[in-house]
Protein backbone atom coordinates (compact mmCIF):
# COMPACT_ATOMS: atom_id res chain seq x y z
CA UNK A 1 0.00 0.00 0.00
CA UNK A 2 1.35 3.44 -0.87
CA UNK A 3 1.83 5.87 1.96
CA UNK A 4 0.27 9.21 1.08
CA UNK A 5 0.56 10.98 4.39
CA UNK A 6 3.06 10.54 7.18
CA UNK A 7 4.92 12.45 9.84
CA UNK A 8 7.66 14.49 8.16
CA UNK A 9 11.16 13.24 8.96
CA UNK A 10 12.13 16.76 10.01
CA UNK A 11 9.78 16.45 12.99
CA UNK A 12 10.97 14.33 15.90
CA UNK A 13 8.69 11.84 17.67
CA UNK A 14 8.23 14.28 20.54
CA UNK A 15 4.55 15.09 21.21
CA UNK A 16 3.74 18.79 20.70
CA UNK A 17 3.08 20.61 23.96
CA UNK A 18 0.75 23.12 22.28
CA UNK A 19 -2.86 23.62 23.42
CA UNK A 20 -5.65 21.92 21.51
CA UNK A 21 -6.57 23.91 18.40
CA UNK A 22 -3.40 26.00 18.50
CA UNK A 23 -2.01 26.76 15.05
CA UNK A 24 1.67 26.44 16.11
CA UNK A 25 1.46 22.72 15.34
CA UNK A 26 0.27 23.22 11.75
CA UNK A 27 3.03 25.74 11.11
CA UNK A 28 5.66 23.36 12.53
CA UNK A 29 4.43 20.69 10.16
CA UNK A 30 4.62 22.99 7.12
CA UNK A 31 8.23 23.87 7.95
CA UNK A 32 9.11 20.21 8.44
CA UNK A 33 7.50 19.19 5.14
CA UNK A 34 9.50 21.92 3.42
CA UNK A 35 12.75 20.71 4.98
CA UNK A 36 11.95 17.17 3.82
CA UNK A 37 11.02 18.20 0.29
CA UNK A 38 14.12 20.35 -0.15
CA UNK A 39 16.23 17.59 1.47
CA UNK A 40 18.03 20.09 3.68
CA UNK A 41 17.60 18.60 7.15
CA UNK A 42 21.31 17.76 7.40
CA UNK A 43 22.41 21.35 6.77
CA UNK A 44 19.56 23.20 8.47
CA UNK A 45 19.81 24.87 11.86
CA UNK A 46 16.61 26.18 13.44
CA UNK A 47 16.33 28.79 16.16
CA UNK A 48 13.70 28.51 18.84
CA UNK A 49 12.33 31.74 20.34
CA UNK A 50 11.19 32.62 23.81
CA UNK A 51 7.45 32.12 23.67
CA UNK A 52 5.12 29.17 23.34
CA UNK A 53 7.42 27.73 20.67
CA UNK A 54 10.44 27.74 22.98
CA UNK A 55 10.58 23.95 22.87
CA UNK A 56 10.77 23.92 19.06
CA UNK A 57 14.27 22.54 19.62
CA UNK A 58 12.69 19.29 20.77
CA UNK A 59 10.30 19.11 17.82
CA UNK A 60 12.54 19.62 14.77
CA UNK A 61 15.05 16.92 13.81
CA UNK A 62 17.62 19.36 12.44
CA UNK A 63 20.23 20.99 14.71
CA UNK A 64 18.61 23.62 16.93
CA UNK A 65 19.61 26.62 19.01
CA UNK A 66 17.43 28.26 21.64
CA UNK A 67 17.80 32.06 21.58
CA UNK A 68 17.18 34.77 24.16
CA UNK A 69 13.84 36.61 23.87
CA UNK A 70 13.83 38.53 20.60
CA UNK A 71 17.42 37.77 19.67
CA UNK A 72 16.78 34.96 17.21
CA UNK A 73 17.69 37.07 14.13
CA UNK A 74 21.01 38.03 15.76
CA UNK A 75 21.75 34.40 16.66
CA UNK A 76 20.76 33.45 13.11
CA UNK A 77 23.17 36.07 11.78
CA UNK A 78 26.02 34.53 13.77
CA UNK A 79 25.15 31.01 12.63
CA UNK A 80 24.85 32.05 8.98
CA UNK A 81 28.03 34.15 8.92
CA UNK A 82 29.95 31.31 10.52
CA UNK A 83 28.57 28.66 8.12
CA UNK A 84 27.09 30.34 5.03
CA UNK A 85 26.51 26.91 3.47
CA UNK A 86 23.95 26.04 6.16
CA UNK A 87 20.24 26.90 6.00
CA UNK A 88 19.16 28.93 9.01
CA UNK A 89 15.60 29.63 10.08
CA UNK A 90 14.08 31.38 13.06
CA UNK A 91 10.63 30.69 14.45
CA UNK A 92 9.27 33.65 16.42
CA UNK A 93 6.11 34.96 18.02
CA UNK A 94 4.89 38.54 17.84
CA UNK A 95 6.24 39.58 21.24
CA UNK A 96 9.58 38.03 20.39
CA UNK A 97 9.86 39.45 16.89
CA UNK A 98 7.97 42.75 16.99
CA UNK A 99 8.48 43.99 20.57
CA UNK A 100 11.67 42.99 22.37
CA UNK A 101 13.37 41.82 19.17
CA UNK A 102 12.25 44.55 16.77
CA UNK A 103 15.73 46.01 16.41
CA UNK A 104 17.21 42.58 15.65
CA UNK A 105 14.42 41.91 13.14
CA UNK A 106 14.69 45.20 11.27
CA UNK A 107 18.48 45.14 11.14
CA UNK A 108 18.77 41.52 10.03
CA UNK A 109 16.23 42.42 7.33
CA UNK A 110 17.98 45.56 6.20
CA UNK A 111 21.34 43.79 6.10
CA UNK A 112 19.68 41.35 3.74
CA UNK A 113 20.81 38.60 6.07
CA UNK A 114 20.31 35.42 4.04
CA UNK A 115 18.01 33.70 6.52
CA UNK A 116 14.39 32.55 6.74
CA UNK A 117 12.05 33.93 9.40
CA UNK A 118 8.76 32.27 10.27
CA UNK A 119 6.73 34.78 12.23
CA UNK A 120 3.69 33.61 14.18
CA UNK A 121 1.33 36.53 14.77
CA UNK A 122 -1.33 35.53 17.26
CA UNK A 123 -1.96 39.05 18.59
CA UNK A 124 -1.06 38.02 22.13
CA UNK A 125 1.70 36.88 24.46
CA UNK A 126 0.78 33.22 24.68
CA UNK A 127 3.42 31.77 26.94
CA UNK A 128 3.19 34.32 29.73
CA UNK A 129 -0.58 34.03 29.93
CA UNK A 130 -2.17 36.46 27.52
CA UNK A 131 -0.74 39.95 27.81
CA UNK A 132 -0.99 42.60 25.10
CA UNK A 133 1.32 42.03 22.14
CA UNK A 134 2.58 44.66 19.70
CA UNK A 135 0.09 43.09 17.29
CA UNK A 136 -2.94 43.04 19.63
CA UNK A 137 -5.84 44.74 17.88
CA UNK A 138 -7.37 48.08 18.94
CA UNK A 139 -9.96 47.28 21.56
CA UNK A 140 -8.66 43.74 22.11
CA UNK A 141 -9.07 42.58 25.69
CA UNK A 142 -5.94 41.00 27.12
CA UNK A 143 -4.63 40.49 30.65
CA UNK A 144 -2.79 43.83 30.48
CA UNK A 145 -5.47 45.67 28.49
CA UNK A 146 -8.43 44.50 30.57
CA UNK A 147 -10.64 47.30 29.19
CA UNK A 148 -9.52 46.66 25.62
CA UNK A 149 -6.41 48.01 23.91
CA UNK A 150 -6.81 51.76 24.10
CA UNK A 151 -4.81 53.21 21.24
CA UNK A 152 -4.51 56.51 23.10
CA UNK A 153 -2.34 54.98 25.77
CA UNK A 154 -1.20 51.64 24.30
CA UNK A 155 -0.70 52.78 20.72
CA UNK A 156 -1.43 50.90 17.55
CA UNK A 157 -0.59 47.41 16.34
CA UNK A 158 2.44 46.90 14.11
CA UNK A 159 2.00 45.52 10.62
CA UNK A 160 5.29 43.72 10.26
CA UNK A 161 5.19 42.69 6.59
CA UNK A 162 4.22 46.19 5.46
CA UNK A 163 7.01 47.69 7.57
CA UNK A 164 9.72 45.31 6.42
CA UNK A 165 8.70 45.46 2.76
CA UNK A 166 10.15 48.98 2.61
CA UNK A 167 13.65 47.64 3.28
CA UNK A 168 15.99 46.90 0.39
CA UNK A 169 17.48 43.83 2.06
CA UNK A 170 14.17 41.96 2.11
CA UNK A 171 13.65 39.29 -0.55
CA UNK A 172 10.24 38.06 0.56
CA UNK A 173 7.62 39.45 2.92
CA UNK A 174 4.38 37.52 2.75
CA UNK A 175 1.44 37.23 5.12
CA UNK A 176 -0.51 33.99 5.21
CA UNK A 177 -2.83 32.14 7.56
CA UNK A 178 -3.73 28.53 8.29
CA UNK A 179 -7.49 28.78 8.92
CA UNK A 180 -8.54 26.60 5.96
CA UNK A 181 -7.16 23.91 3.69
CA UNK A 182 -6.78 26.45 0.90
CA UNK A 183 -4.87 28.88 3.11
CA UNK A 184 -2.70 26.11 4.54
CA UNK A 185 -1.65 25.30 0.98
CA UNK A 186 -0.79 28.95 0.30
CA UNK A 187 1.13 29.11 3.59
CA UNK A 188 3.09 26.01 2.66
CA UNK A 189 4.05 27.51 -0.70
CA UNK A 190 5.18 30.73 0.96
CA UNK A 191 7.27 28.89 3.56
CA UNK A 192 8.85 26.79 0.86
CA UNK A 193 9.69 29.89 -1.14
CA UNK A 194 11.24 31.49 1.94
CA UNK A 195 13.60 28.51 2.26
CA UNK A 196 14.29 28.33 -1.49
CA UNK A 197 15.20 32.02 -1.49
CA UNK A 198 17.88 31.28 1.08
CA UNK A 199 19.24 28.40 -0.98
CA UNK A 200 19.43 30.82 -3.91
CA UNK A 201 21.08 33.46 -1.70
CA UNK A 202 18.38 36.09 -2.27
CA UNK A 203 18.41 37.57 1.23
CA UNK A 204 16.00 37.99 4.12
CA UNK A 205 12.69 36.16 3.73
CA UNK A 206 9.87 36.45 6.21
CA UNK A 207 6.54 34.64 6.25
CA UNK A 208 4.07 36.04 8.74
CA UNK A 209 1.45 33.51 9.73
CA UNK A 210 -1.71 35.03 11.21
CA UNK A 211 -2.46 32.54 13.97
CA UNK A 212 -4.83 31.83 16.80
CA UNK A 213 -4.36 31.41 20.52
CA UNK A 214 -7.60 29.79 21.68
CA UNK A 215 -6.35 29.52 25.26
CA UNK A 216 -5.49 33.15 25.85
CA UNK A 217 -8.20 34.51 23.63
CA UNK A 218 -10.57 32.49 25.83
CA UNK A 219 -12.29 30.78 22.91
CA UNK A 220 -12.95 27.30 21.57
CA UNK A 221 -10.61 26.48 18.65
CA UNK A 222 -13.33 27.00 16.01
CA UNK A 223 -14.48 30.28 17.52
CA UNK A 224 -10.87 31.39 17.62
CA UNK A 225 -10.49 30.79 13.88
CA UNK A 226 -13.74 32.68 13.29
CA UNK A 227 -12.42 35.59 15.41
CA UNK A 228 -9.18 35.49 13.42
CA UNK A 229 -11.13 35.71 10.15
CA UNK A 230 -13.45 38.47 11.35
CA UNK A 231 -10.97 40.64 13.23
CA UNK A 232 -7.36 39.88 12.40
CA UNK A 233 -7.55 39.42 8.64
CA UNK A 234 -9.13 42.85 8.02
CA UNK A 235 -6.32 44.49 10.03
CA UNK A 236 -3.62 42.19 8.66
CA UNK A 237 -4.50 41.61 4.99
CA UNK A 238 -3.07 38.41 3.56
CA UNK A 239 -0.80 38.64 0.57
CA UNK A 240 2.64 39.22 -0.82
CA UNK A 241 4.18 42.51 0.31
CA UNK A 242 7.50 42.00 -1.34
CA UNK A 243 8.91 39.25 -3.52
CA UNK A 244 12.06 39.70 -5.56
CA UNK A 245 12.26 36.05 -6.63
CA UNK A 246 11.80 34.84 -10.22
CA UNK A 247 8.13 35.38 -11.09
CA UNK A 248 7.68 37.40 -7.90
CA UNK A 249 5.45 40.42 -7.74
CA UNK A 250 8.18 43.01 -7.51
CA UNK A 251 11.61 42.41 -8.85
CA UNK B 252 61.60 33.91 16.10
CA UNK B 253 58.93 36.40 15.22
CA UNK B 254 59.96 40.04 15.21
CA UNK B 255 59.06 42.71 17.71
CA UNK B 256 56.55 45.31 16.57
CA UNK B 257 55.24 48.43 18.23
CA UNK B 258 51.48 48.17 18.72
CA UNK B 259 48.60 49.90 20.43
CA UNK B 260 46.93 47.68 23.04
CA UNK B 261 43.56 47.58 21.32
CA UNK B 262 45.13 46.69 17.98
CA UNK B 263 47.38 44.07 19.52
CA UNK B 264 44.30 42.38 20.99
CA UNK B 265 42.68 42.29 17.55
CA UNK B 266 45.76 40.96 15.78
CA UNK B 267 46.29 38.33 18.48
CA UNK B 268 42.69 37.14 18.08
CA UNK B 269 43.21 36.77 14.36
CA UNK B 270 46.45 34.84 14.98
CA UNK B 271 44.49 32.63 17.38
CA UNK B 272 42.17 31.62 14.57
CA UNK B 273 39.26 33.95 15.27
CA UNK B 274 37.52 34.93 12.05
CA UNK B 275 34.24 36.25 13.44
CA UNK B 276 34.01 39.59 15.18
CA UNK B 277 30.72 41.29 16.06
CA UNK B 278 30.68 44.67 17.76
CA UNK B 279 29.11 48.03 18.34
CA UNK B 280 31.16 51.26 18.49
CA UNK B 281 32.20 52.62 21.88
CA UNK B 282 35.17 54.51 23.33
CA UNK B 283 37.80 53.46 24.40
CA UNK B 284 37.79 50.15 22.48
CA UNK B 285 37.45 51.89 19.08
CA UNK B 286 40.80 50.84 17.58
CA UNK B 287 40.06 47.18 18.17
CA UNK B 288 36.90 47.16 16.05
CA UNK B 289 38.47 49.42 13.44
CA UNK B 290 41.39 47.00 13.12
CA UNK B 291 38.98 44.11 12.65
CA UNK B 292 36.97 46.03 10.06
CA UNK B 293 40.16 46.57 8.08
CA UNK B 294 41.62 43.12 8.45
CA UNK B 295 38.73 40.63 8.46
CA UNK B 296 37.50 41.15 4.89
CA UNK B 297 41.06 40.59 3.62
CA UNK B 298 41.38 37.19 5.27
CA UNK B 299 37.92 35.84 4.55
CA UNK B 300 36.66 36.67 8.02
CA UNK B 301 33.58 38.45 9.28
CA UNK B 302 33.53 41.91 10.77
CA UNK B 303 29.96 42.92 11.49
CA UNK B 304 28.83 46.17 13.07
CA UNK B 305 25.70 45.14 14.90
CA UNK B 306 22.70 47.31 15.76
CA UNK B 307 23.50 47.09 19.48
CA UNK B 308 25.62 45.21 21.98
CA UNK B 309 22.61 42.96 22.61
CA UNK B 310 22.65 41.94 18.97
CA UNK B 311 26.45 41.69 18.83
CA UNK B 312 26.74 39.26 21.73
CA UNK B 313 23.90 37.15 20.37
CA UNK B 314 25.66 37.03 17.00
CA UNK B 315 28.72 35.80 18.88
CA UNK B 316 26.49 33.18 20.48
CA UNK B 317 25.22 32.08 17.06
CA UNK B 318 28.72 31.86 15.59
CA UNK B 319 30.02 29.98 18.61
CA UNK B 320 27.03 27.61 18.43
CA UNK B 321 28.01 26.99 14.80
CA UNK B 322 31.42 25.88 16.07
CA UNK B 323 33.80 28.72 15.24
CA UNK B 324 35.94 31.00 17.40
CA UNK B 325 33.99 34.22 17.84
CA UNK B 326 34.50 37.41 19.80
CA UNK B 327 33.19 40.84 20.62
CA UNK B 328 34.68 43.88 22.29
CA UNK B 329 33.14 46.80 24.11
CA UNK B 330 33.51 49.11 27.06
CA UNK B 331 31.58 49.29 30.31
CA UNK B 332 28.10 50.55 29.24
CA UNK B 333 28.17 48.15 26.30
CA UNK B 334 29.18 45.23 28.50
CA UNK B 335 26.06 45.86 30.58
CA UNK B 336 23.99 45.15 27.47
CA UNK B 337 26.05 42.09 26.67
CA UNK B 338 25.34 40.51 30.02
CA UNK B 339 22.11 39.00 28.69
CA UNK B 340 24.02 37.12 26.00
CA UNK B 341 26.90 36.20 28.32
CA UNK B 342 24.43 34.51 30.67
CA UNK B 343 23.00 32.54 27.73
CA UNK B 344 26.51 31.62 26.53
CA UNK B 345 27.29 30.29 30.00
CA UNK B 346 23.96 28.49 30.21
CA UNK B 347 24.55 26.91 26.80
CA UNK B 348 28.17 25.97 27.69
CA UNK B 349 29.48 27.96 24.74
CA UNK B 350 32.97 29.46 24.51
CA UNK B 351 33.38 33.06 23.37
CA UNK B 352 35.82 35.90 23.92
CA UNK B 353 34.53 39.19 25.31
CA UNK B 354 36.86 42.14 25.71
CA UNK B 355 36.00 44.95 28.11
CA UNK B 356 38.15 48.07 27.80
CA UNK B 357 36.77 49.63 30.97
CA UNK B 358 35.84 53.26 31.42
CA UNK B 359 34.41 55.14 34.38
CA UNK B 360 30.86 54.59 35.56
CA UNK B 361 28.10 54.21 36.59
CA UNK B 362 25.74 55.26 33.84
CA UNK B 363 27.42 56.93 30.94
CA UNK B 364 30.20 57.72 33.41
CA UNK B 365 33.20 58.93 31.48
CA UNK B 366 35.60 57.76 28.83
CA UNK B 367 38.77 57.73 30.91
CA UNK B 368 40.35 54.48 32.17
CA UNK B 369 38.74 52.70 35.09
CA UNK B 370 38.59 49.38 36.89
CA UNK B 371 35.07 49.73 38.18
CA UNK B 372 33.61 46.72 36.36
CA UNK B 373 35.47 44.19 38.53
CA UNK B 374 32.34 43.16 40.38
CA UNK B 375 30.41 42.84 37.14
CA UNK B 376 33.13 40.78 35.46
CA UNK B 377 33.81 38.39 38.32
CA UNK B 378 30.47 38.18 40.13
CA UNK B 379 27.63 39.02 37.78
CA UNK B 380 28.13 39.20 34.03
CA UNK B 381 24.47 38.28 33.80
CA UNK B 382 21.65 36.58 35.68
CA UNK B 383 21.92 33.12 37.14
CA UNK B 384 24.47 30.82 38.76
CA UNK B 385 27.58 31.02 36.62
CA UNK B 386 31.15 32.24 36.28
CA UNK B 387 33.23 33.25 33.31
CA UNK B 388 37.01 33.21 32.98
CA UNK B 389 38.40 36.72 33.54
CA UNK B 390 41.93 37.72 32.54
CA UNK B 391 43.66 40.97 33.45
CA UNK B 392 46.73 41.84 31.38
CA UNK B 393 49.09 44.61 32.46
CA UNK B 394 51.28 44.88 29.37
CA UNK B 395 50.57 44.70 25.69
CA UNK B 396 52.61 41.53 25.34
CA UNK B 397 50.50 39.99 28.06
CA UNK B 398 47.33 41.05 26.25
CA UNK B 399 48.49 39.11 23.22
CA UNK B 400 49.37 36.05 25.26
CA UNK B 401 46.11 36.16 27.18
CA UNK B 402 44.02 36.31 24.01
CA UNK B 403 45.44 32.89 23.10
CA UNK B 404 44.94 31.56 26.61
CA UNK B 405 41.39 32.92 26.81
CA UNK B 406 40.40 31.24 23.57
CA UNK B 407 42.11 27.97 24.53
CA UNK B 408 40.68 27.77 28.04
CA UNK B 409 37.26 28.90 26.81
CA UNK B 410 37.32 25.98 24.40
CA UNK B 411 38.69 23.57 26.98
CA UNK B 412 36.08 24.35 29.61
CA UNK B 413 33.29 25.37 27.18
CA UNK B 414 32.68 28.73 28.78
CA UNK B 415 32.92 32.43 27.94
CA UNK B 416 36.16 34.24 28.72
CA UNK B 417 36.67 37.94 29.28
CA UNK B 418 39.78 40.04 28.97
CA UNK B 419 39.35 42.93 31.36
CA UNK B 420 41.53 45.92 30.69
CA UNK B 421 41.01 49.66 30.73
CA UNK B 422 41.33 52.63 28.45
CA UNK B 423 44.94 53.23 29.45
CA UNK B 424 46.15 49.78 28.40
CA UNK B 425 43.95 49.87 25.31
CA UNK B 426 45.38 53.13 24.05
CA UNK B 427 49.01 52.63 25.09
CA UNK B 428 51.80 51.47 22.73
CA UNK B 429 54.46 48.90 23.57
CA UNK B 430 56.62 46.48 21.62
CA UNK B 431 55.14 43.00 21.22
CA UNK B 432 56.00 39.69 19.65
CA UNK B 433 53.02 38.10 17.96
CA UNK B 434 52.92 34.32 17.84
CA UNK B 435 52.99 32.86 14.38
CA UNK B 436 49.56 32.42 12.81
CA UNK B 437 48.34 28.85 12.66
CA UNK B 438 50.13 27.99 15.88
CA UNK B 439 46.94 27.32 17.76
CA UNK B 440 44.79 24.36 16.97
CA UNK B 441 41.10 25.13 17.27
CA UNK B 442 39.68 21.95 18.74
CA UNK B 443 36.81 20.01 17.15
CA UNK B 444 33.39 20.88 18.47
CA UNK B 445 31.25 17.78 18.11
CA UNK B 446 28.50 19.51 20.07
CA UNK B 447 28.08 22.35 17.57
CA UNK B 448 24.85 23.16 15.75
CA UNK B 449 26.52 23.05 12.36
CA UNK B 450 24.14 20.69 10.55
CA UNK B 451 23.95 16.97 11.39
CA UNK B 452 24.54 15.97 7.75
CA UNK B 453 22.24 12.99 8.34
CA UNK B 454 25.10 11.39 10.26
CA UNK B 455 24.26 12.00 13.92
CA UNK B 456 21.26 12.86 16.10
CA UNK B 457 20.45 16.57 16.15
CA UNK B 458 22.51 18.79 18.40
CA UNK B 459 20.62 21.22 20.61
CA UNK B 460 22.20 24.35 22.05
CA UNK B 461 19.96 25.36 24.90
CA UNK B 462 19.89 26.82 28.39
CA UNK B 463 16.24 26.02 29.26
CA UNK B 464 15.47 23.29 31.81
CA UNK B 465 11.83 23.34 32.79
CA UNK B 466 12.42 20.57 35.32
CA UNK B 467 13.99 22.25 38.38
CA UNK B 468 15.85 19.08 39.39
CA UNK B 469 17.50 18.93 35.97
CA UNK B 470 18.42 22.61 36.13
CA UNK B 471 19.86 22.13 39.60
CA UNK B 472 21.84 19.11 38.44
CA UNK B 473 23.16 20.98 35.38
CA UNK B 474 24.30 23.85 37.58
CA UNK B 475 25.93 21.44 40.03
CA UNK B 476 27.84 19.78 37.17
CA UNK B 477 28.91 23.18 35.84
CA UNK B 478 30.13 24.24 39.28
CA UNK B 479 32.20 21.05 39.55
CA UNK B 480 33.95 22.29 36.42
CA UNK B 481 34.42 25.69 38.08
CA UNK B 482 35.99 24.01 41.11
CA UNK B 483 38.45 22.22 38.84
CA UNK B 484 39.29 25.55 37.19
CA UNK B 485 39.87 27.15 40.60
CA UNK B 486 42.31 24.35 41.35
CA UNK B 487 44.32 24.56 38.14
CA UNK B 488 43.94 27.92 36.42
CA UNK B 489 44.77 30.57 39.04
CA UNK B 490 47.45 32.82 37.66
CA UNK B 491 49.33 35.75 39.14
CA UNK B 492 52.70 37.44 39.22
CA UNK B 493 54.58 37.90 42.48
CA UNK B 494 56.98 40.78 42.95
CA UNK B 495 59.30 40.76 45.99
CA UNK B 496 56.73 38.91 48.06
CA UNK B 497 59.04 36.44 49.83
CA UNK B 498 60.24 38.88 52.47
CA UNK B 499 57.52 41.51 52.08
CA UNK B 500 55.86 43.01 55.15
CA UNK B 501 53.34 44.88 53.04
CA UNK B 502 51.88 43.16 50.00
CA UNK B 503 50.04 45.22 47.44
CA UNK B 504 47.36 43.45 45.44
CA UNK B 505 46.69 45.20 42.14
CA UNK B 506 45.91 44.22 38.56
CA UNK B 507 46.09 45.79 35.12
CA UNK B 508 46.87 49.48 34.82
CA UNK B 509 46.97 50.12 38.57
CA UNK B 510 49.54 47.33 38.99
CA UNK B 511 51.90 49.25 36.71
CA UNK B 512 51.70 52.21 39.06
CA UNK B 513 52.16 49.95 42.08
CA UNK B 514 55.27 48.39 40.58
CA UNK B 515 56.93 51.82 40.75
CA UNK B 516 55.59 52.43 44.25
CA UNK B 517 57.03 49.09 45.44
CA UNK B 518 60.44 50.03 44.00
CA UNK B 519 60.28 53.43 45.72
CA UNK B 520 59.32 51.82 49.02
CA UNK B 521 62.15 49.29 48.76
CA UNK B 522 64.59 52.18 48.08
CA UNK B 523 63.51 53.59 51.46
CA UNK B 524 64.04 50.25 53.14
CA UNK B 525 60.33 49.38 53.43
CA UNK B 526 59.78 45.73 52.62
CA UNK B 527 56.96 46.06 50.09
CA UNK B 528 55.90 43.54 47.48
CA UNK B 529 53.05 42.90 45.09
CA UNK B 530 50.75 40.11 44.04
CA UNK B 531 49.35 40.92 40.61
CA UNK B 532 46.36 38.76 39.72
CA UNK B 533 46.43 37.72 36.05
CA UNK B 534 43.24 35.73 36.38
CA UNK B 535 40.55 37.65 38.26
CA UNK B 536 38.34 34.60 38.04
CA UNK B 537 39.60 32.23 39.20
CA UNK B 538 41.06 34.65 41.76
CA UNK B 539 44.61 33.73 42.86
CA UNK B 540 43.51 32.84 46.37
CA UNK B 541 46.24 30.23 46.80
CA UNK B 542 49.08 32.69 46.33
CA UNK B 543 47.57 35.22 48.72
CA UNK B 544 47.11 32.50 51.33
CA UNK B 545 50.67 31.28 50.81
CA UNK B 546 51.85 34.77 51.89
CA UNK B 547 49.60 35.06 54.93
CA UNK B 548 52.27 33.93 57.35
CA UNK B 549 55.09 36.25 56.27
CA UNK B 550 53.09 39.33 55.28
CA UNK B 551 52.07 41.81 57.94
CA UNK B 552 49.47 43.70 55.93
CA UNK B 553 47.85 43.82 52.52
CA UNK B 554 47.04 46.89 50.46
CA UNK B 555 44.65 46.62 47.55
CA UNK B 556 45.02 49.35 44.96
CA UNK B 557 42.33 49.80 42.33
CA UNK B 558 40.91 52.35 39.94
CA UNK B 559 37.53 51.99 41.62
CA UNK B 560 35.84 52.64 44.95
CA UNK B 561 37.05 49.20 46.08
CA UNK B 562 35.81 46.06 44.42
CA UNK B 563 38.60 43.50 44.17
CA UNK B 564 39.39 44.28 47.79
CA UNK B 565 36.37 42.07 48.66
CA UNK B 566 38.12 39.06 47.14
CA UNK B 567 41.38 39.93 48.87
CA UNK B 568 39.51 40.09 52.20
CA UNK B 569 37.87 36.75 51.50
CA UNK B 570 41.27 35.20 50.75
CA UNK B 571 42.94 36.79 53.78
CA UNK B 572 39.90 35.88 55.89
CA UNK B 573 40.77 38.13 58.80
CA UNK B 574 44.29 36.75 59.24
CA UNK B 575 45.97 40.11 58.50
CA UNK B 576 44.74 43.67 57.96
CA UNK B 577 43.61 44.47 54.42
CA UNK B 578 43.82 48.14 53.40
CA UNK B 579 42.42 49.78 50.34
CA UNK B 580 43.47 52.70 48.21
CA UNK B 581 41.64 53.71 45.07
CA UNK B 582 41.09 56.50 42.61
CA UNK B 583 38.07 56.34 40.41
CA UNK B 584 36.05 58.10 37.74
CA UNK B 585 38.90 57.90 35.24
CA UNK B 586 41.72 58.99 37.55
CA UNK B 587 44.84 56.83 37.60
CA UNK B 588 46.57 56.73 41.00
CA UNK B 589 50.13 58.03 40.99
CA UNK B 590 53.16 56.16 42.41
CA UNK B 591 53.70 58.80 45.14
CA UNK B 592 50.06 58.43 46.24
CA UNK B 593 50.51 54.67 46.56
CA UNK B 594 53.86 55.10 48.27
CA UNK B 595 52.20 57.36 50.82
CA UNK B 596 49.73 54.58 51.60
CA UNK B 597 52.59 52.09 51.99
CA UNK B 598 54.35 54.49 54.35
CA UNK B 599 51.19 54.97 56.41
CA UNK B 600 50.70 51.24 56.77
CA UNK B 601 54.39 50.75 57.52
CA UNK B 602 54.15 53.28 60.34
CA UNK B 603 51.32 51.29 61.89
CA UNK B 604 52.74 47.75 61.81
Ligand SMILES: Cc1ncc(C[n+]2csc(CCOP(=O)(O)OP(=O)(O)O)c2C)c(N)n1
Pocket residue numbers: 050051052053069092093094095096097120122124125126127128133
Ligand atom coordinates in the same frame (compact mmCIF):
# COMPACT_ATOMS: atom_id res chain seq x y z
C1 LIG C 1 14.08 39.08 28.51
C2 LIG C 1 12.78 38.42 28.76
N1 LIG C 1 11.69 39.15 29.01
C3 LIG C 1 10.50 38.55 29.22
C4 LIG C 1 10.38 37.19 29.19
C5 LIG C 1 9.04 36.55 29.48
N2 LIG C 1 8.37 36.05 28.28
C6 LIG C 1 8.39 34.75 27.95
S1 LIG C 1 7.50 34.41 26.59
C7 LIG C 1 7.01 36.02 26.43
C8 LIG C 1 6.09 36.46 25.37
C9 LIG C 1 6.05 35.61 24.18
O1 LIG C 1 5.05 36.00 23.35
P1 LIG C 1 5.13 35.79 21.80
O2 LIG C 1 6.47 36.13 21.29
O3 LIG C 1 4.00 36.56 21.18
O4 LIG C 1 4.96 34.22 21.57
P2 LIG C 1 3.75 33.24 21.91
O5 LIG C 1 4.00 32.76 23.30
O6 LIG C 1 2.48 34.02 21.78
O7 LIG C 1 3.86 32.14 20.91
C10 LIG C 1 7.59 36.79 27.44
C11 LIG C 1 7.34 38.24 27.57
C12 LIG C 1 11.56 36.45 28.95
N3 LIG C 1 11.57 35.12 28.91
N4 LIG C 1 12.73 37.08 28.71
Ligand code: SF4
Pocket residue numbers: 017018019021022023024052122126127212213214215216
Ligand atom coordinates in the same frame (compact mmCIF):
# COMPACT_ATOMS: atom_id res chain seq x y z
S1 SF4 D 1 -1.08 29.54 24.83
FE1 SF4 D 1 -1.91 30.08 22.82
S2 SF4 D 1 -0.14 30.18 21.45
FE2 SF4 D 1 0.49 29.09 23.29
S3 SF4 D 1 0.19 26.93 22.83
FE3 SF4 D 1 -1.65 27.62 23.86
S4 SF4 D 1 -3.01 28.26 22.20
FE4 SF4 D 1 -0.97 28.09 21.35
